[in-house]
Amino acid sequence: MKEKVKIEPIEQHVIDIVRKLRRNKRLRQQDLARILNTSSSFIGNVENVHNPAKYNLKHISRLADYFELSPRFFLPEYSLSEKKEAYSYRD
Template sequence: MNNDIPVCHLPKFLYILLWLMSERIKISAIEQHVIDFVIELRIKHNLKQDDIATIIGTKRSFVTNVESTKNRAKYNLNHIDKLADHFGLSPKDFLPAKAQNHL
């Protein structure tokens, strides 16, 4: 945060927004597992984020946000189903073998 403006002079919502933006977005271990699995598939098949976006019917910016640690969009079950179909996998292949604790 800018040290020139005392926090007490900021509207509360703005202070909260700045705080949230400065924090790393936390996601669950299972969500991170799915994201990592898709990144590995993308790299293994020499695909770009644009390619993944086309497969799941979104824009590249969505995939960029999924892979970013600052703005964590998440793949949903429909995305996983489309990716599984494209790569000839089962949707369960995207999930870890056992339940995981949250990050």
């Protein structure tokens, strides 16, 4: 059994937004990796609920430039801190 990975709600929100954009634009993980100047395995790790990898502000800035969006687009409109528990995933 894999170890439990905790992801904060805001982190999961960003991951979900990026994944949705990637799929809507029909981009592969490899394409997104090229945009972010990282490896496709990093993108796979971020999208894998059993891996603690996450996007950082530099990634969000590059994505905003590429998609011609504000960096604010990737963040929730309101704080997600009201949720007591972080997203938790198990096998």
